[in-house]
Amino acid sequence: xxxxxxxxxxxxxxxxxxxxxxxxxxxxxxxxxxxxxxxxxxxxxxxxxxxxxxxxxxxxxxxxxxxxxxxxxxxxxxxxxxxxxxxxxxxxxxxxxxxxxxxxxxxxxxxxxxxxxxxxxxxxxxxxxxxxxxxxxxxxxxxxxxxxxxxxxxxxxxxxxxxxxxxxxxxxxxxxxxxxxxxxxxxxxxxxxxxxxxxxxxxxxxxxxxxxxxxxxxxxxxxxxxxxxxxxxxxxxxxxxxxxxxxxxxxxxxxxxxxxxxxxxxxxxxxxxxxxxxxxxxxxxxxxxxxxxxxxxxxxxxxxxxxxxxxxxxxxxxxxxxxxxxxxxxxxxxxxxxxxxxxxxxxxxxxxxxxxxxxxxxxxxxxxxxxxxxxxxxxxxxxxxxxxxxxxxxxxxxxxxxxxxxxxxxxxxxxxxxxxxxxxxxxxxxxxxxxxxxxxxxxxxxxxxxxxxxxxxxxxxxxxxxxxxxxxxxxxxxxxxxxxxxxxxxxxxxxxxxxxxxxxxxxxxxxxxxxxxxxxxxxxxxxxxxxxxxxxxxxxxxxxxxxxxxxxxxxxxxxxxxxxxxxxxxxxxxxxxxxxxxxxxxxxxxxxxxxxxxxxxxxxxxxxxxxxxxxxxxxxxxxxxxxxxxxxxxxxxxxxxxxxxxxxxxxxxxxxxxxxxxxxxxxxxxxxxxxxxxxxxxxxxxxxxxxxxxxxxxxxxxxxxxxxxxxxxxxxxxxxxxxxxxxxxxxxxxxxxxxxxxxxxxxxxxxxxxxxxxxxxxxxxxxxxxxxxxxxxxxxxxxxxxxxxxxxx
Amino acid sequence: xxxxxxxxxxxxxxxxxxxxxxxxxxxxxxxxxxxxxxxxxxxxxxxxxxxxxxxxxxxxxxxxxxxxxxxxxxxxxxxxxxxxxxxxxxxxxxxxxxxxxxxxxxxxxxxxxxxxxxxxxxxxxxxxxxxxxxxxxxxxxxxxxxxxxxxxxxxxxxxxxxxxxxxxxxxxxxxx
Numbered sequence: 001x002x003x004x005x006x007x008x009x010x011x012x013x014x015x016x017x018x019x020x021x022x023x024x025x026x027x028x029x030x031x032x033x034x035x036x037x038x039x040x041x042x043x044x045x046x047x048x049x050x051x052x053x054x055x056x057x058x059x060x061x062x063x064x065x066x067x068x069x070x071x072x073x074x075x076x077x078x079x080x081x082x083x084x085x086x087x088x089x090x091x092x093x094x095x096x097x098x099x100x101x102x103x104x105x106x107x108x109x110x111x112x113x114x115x116x117x118x119x120x121x122x123x124x125x126x127x128x129x130x131x132x133x134x135x136x137x138x139x140x141x142x143x144x145x146x147x148x149x150x151x152x153x154x155x156x157x158x159x160x161x162x163x164x165x166x167x168x169x170x171x172x173x174x175x176x177x178x179x180x181x182x183x184x185x186x187x188x189x190x191x192x193x194x195x196x197x198x199x200x201x202x203x204x205x206x207x208x209x210x211x212x213x214x215x216x217x218x219x220x221x222x223x224x225x226x227x228x229x230x231x232x233x234x235x236x237x238x239x240x241x242x243x244x245x246x247x248x249x250x251x252x253x254x255x256x257x258x259x260x261x262x263x264x265x266x267x268x269x270x271x272x273x274x275x276x277x278x279x280x281x282x283x284x285x286x287x288x289x290x291x292x293x294x295x296x297x298x299x300x301x302x303x304x305x306x307x308x309x310x311x312x313x314x315x316x317x318x319x320x321x322x323x324x325x326x327x328x329x330x331x332x333x334x335x336x337x338x339x340x341x342x343x344x345x346x347x348x349x350x351x352x353x354x355x356x357x358x359x360x361x362x363x364x365x366x367x368x369x370x371x372x373x374x375x376x377x378x379x380x381x382x383x384x385x386x387x388x389x390x391x392x393x394x395x396x397x398x399x400x401x402x403x404x405x406x407x408x409x410x411x412x413x414x415x416x417x418x419x420x421x422x423x424x425x426x427x428x429x430x431x432x433x434x435x436x437x438x439x440x441x442x443x444x445x446x447x448x449x450x451x452x453x454x455x456x457x458x459x460x461x462x463x464x465x466x467x468x469x470x471x472x473x474x475x476x477x478x479x480x481x482x483x484x485x486x487x488x489x490x491x492x493x494x495x496x497x498x499x500x501x502x503x504x505x506x507x508x509x510x511x512x513x514x515x516x517x518x519x520x521x522x523x524x525x526x527x528x529x530x531x532x533x534x535x536x537x538x539x540x541x542x543x544x545x546x547x548x549x550x551x552x553x554x555x556x557x558x559x560x561x562x563x564x565x566x567x568x569x570x571x572x573x574x575x576x577x578x579x580x581x582x583x584x585x586x587x588x589x590x591x592x593x594x595x596x597x598x599x600x601x602x603x604x605x606x607x608x609x610x611x612x613x614x615x616x617x618x619x620x621x622x623x624x625x626x627x628x629x630x631x632x633x634x635x636x637x638x639x640x641x642x643x644x645x646x647x648x649x650x651x652x653x654x655x656x657x658x659x660x661x662x663x664x665x666x667x668x669x670x671x672x673x674x675x676x677x678x679x680x681x682x683x684x685x686x687x688x689x690x691x692x693x694x695x696x697x698x699x700x701x702x703x704x705x706x707x708x709x710x711x712x713x714x715x716x717x718x719x720x721x722x723x724x725x726x727x728x729x730x731x732x733x734x735x736x737x738x739x740x741x742x743x744x745x746x747x748x749x750x751x752x753x754x755x756x757x758x759x760x761x762x763x764x765x766x767x768x769x770x771x772x773x774x775x776x777x778x779x780x781x782x783x784x785x786x787x788x789x790x791x792x793x
Numbered sequence: 794x795x796x797x798x799x800x801x802x803x804x805x806x807x808x809x810x811x812x813x814x815x816x817x818x819x820x821x822x823x824x825x826x827x828x829x830x831x832x833x834x835x836x837x838x839x840x841x842x843x844x845x846x847x848x849x850x851x852x853x854x855x856x857x858x859x860x861x862x863x864x865x866x867x868x869x870x871x872x873x874x875x876x877x878x879x880x881x882x883x884x885x886x887x888x889x890x891x892x893x894x895x896x897x898x899x900x901x902x903x904x905x906x907x908x909x910x911x912x913x914x915x916x917x918x919x920x921x922x923x924x925x926x927x928x929x930x931x932x933x934x935x936x937x938x939x940x941x942x943x944x945x946x947x948x949x950x951x952x953x954x955x956x957x958x959x960x961x962x963x964x965x966x967x968x969x
Binding site for chain 1: 805824827834840841842845847850853882884895899900902904905906907910911929932933934936937938939941942944946947948949950
């Protein structure tokens, strides 16, 4: 891995304290690592809950069915079984789980935690068994007899939209969940009059998040306090708390959600609310006994939300120079059996135009119900699909006009002096879709230079003349990130003189304990060693949204910066009184506040906390000293900030096997200012590996009856170190003007353009055959079929 | 030792297992169907070994049995009877000194969520016992039996090459 700064180094958003090493921008090694490399991490299934019962779910094996009856008699007699509940046994839970993001146009169908009558996808839970151990609970599941009336199912958007398609939901007259169109300019007129038009249909397969730790939830009800404590493996503890309070009719303060300190990855599905999340705490309350459910991988394959499946019908109109006049994209989005949220297709809608100036845009979503597990966000969240539609067509334009694909892109790119740039569409919050900042042409040129694009083209020509199938692909993207509504940080000077940063957002491996200490350190001018970070407990901070959508550094980072500055002032206010010195003369030296740089006139944080936080019972505080050194700050961005990037790849196709080898891969990335370059590189490279999976390997395949066919890692291939190639990184830092740190999101950009880039490269490699690559992932079988098809062009 | 044999909790016949785990002799009466992974995690409370797929693909549960790397989700606890089991908790020295591969993982940011990390460390540790790992390709092959969803493996490749150089200072290596 090689990192290279091509623009000026990141701007330091925080003025460094004289004499103190700035922490923002430093590649600080993670505080989390020591426990994780020594086996001392604490994940959900590592919780100490002595005597906890364990649960297992009965799940429907049919994609569409009516439950006639459930016989639990034999299972209930099994020694070690504590209780069995079907949906009908828990009428209190027959409440719909609301979509996470909705729209007035959505024809919403109720999603119940444990549906009592009607099931809509294989894997949907119909009963829960609680037993002394998971082993016994699974034995009991085997003994439960469910009588189903099996109904016809649909398992693709094409099938769902067919004229006589079986209906996923009896209540609706077709399978359309939502139909939304957005228009800028006069796209129909522009298509009619454009000198050149090209169209294509692209299919992107279903794929999952596949965090290495599956989902899970444990719960304990305390009769004495009336408090329910829930440990879920969620990305959004406050969302889980709010949902549980809604389901159980409890006060939010009586539901404490604690995410274990370590989480084995999220990638989107853990930001959603699944039915099991409502069932397990409820039976723990019924039993007055702790209950734990840890999802196993077989369940994860059928019951955890997925994403990606879309079919795009895209058409572009352009002039003789390859300048875009219009893009029209109509896409089918597979919502699955229920709408868990509209965030993904709405993001696809608005991501389509990407880095290009396009005067006329038509972007149209047809969201379909299908009999498959519901879809929601997975790393990239609707963007990789939009980028496939746009970036594949950029290559087709170049091919059509005999131009270079890099040149066609550069001719259409929004210029650096056009920001803030209004795209002409509406963002999902209803505001005009506006890019805040970036410099797409300069990053593109830097990537082309690093890639040695011209040299790579020459080498490609040589390889071709030697009979080798070598191709080059590019893929540019924008990513709206740092989304609202808000995130918070609570900073407190604790009784031992440590500054504690408490976040509502919960980490999934990003290194929050490190980077938020870096931010607080610069905000306060205090060394990192005196700063600790706590996360993921709703009892420690009242409001929060969670870690998703590449938003946390922007929101929680800015909140930490604001709160850190205020906390410094508060501490200095106390120190000023204790030292008899004006606050302007104070600074931190180690764990002491020092007046005029004189260590003889200083007071320790411990002594400050003694006066301000602890006090003496019944004794008046010194005048001018505030009670309690604590600051809670929330940051609400005015709109999304836009990260951007462009990838370049060279691939070689083996004509005998259809196998694709990646020979080179360069990633250009701009996520604004960087808090910790080591960790940002890690995010980009990890996201890239996920993109490689989507491009070449991963598909959650369902047969026509809605039966999942890839329900183990033998059938669903995750990329290993063998498949993920070496990457060269190119960085550009264009600070966002929308937050005081100037940061943008980094969590998903690595994934977003990979499928489009690889597909472009493979099609380029196969250009001698005129082969078309229109379906992802690009398996050897598809390559082979494309090469042998006769009716291209 | 667990006070109540796990057999009563799993509703199954039991057997006594005697094994040496990280150098400590352990004896327990366990259900014959209890996996080695569950035995280590839930009976011995060595929770550093993680269970990611329960079908032997992801490698998160990798431990050493008599020095060989195995998937503890595919092995029964009773099969460890009379054998030596080493887990990630035993990788660092008794004084807490990290093994070269642990140190290199942290230095090269080869871990993020950490869930797969124990398995990778145990796989690499076994490979390093056999000899130096001198090329990027060789490092990738050693890592290729496990799955990580967070890192993209680049840091791991660097970490393996560096750990190999630390363990075999005279061997040739790609790592500078």
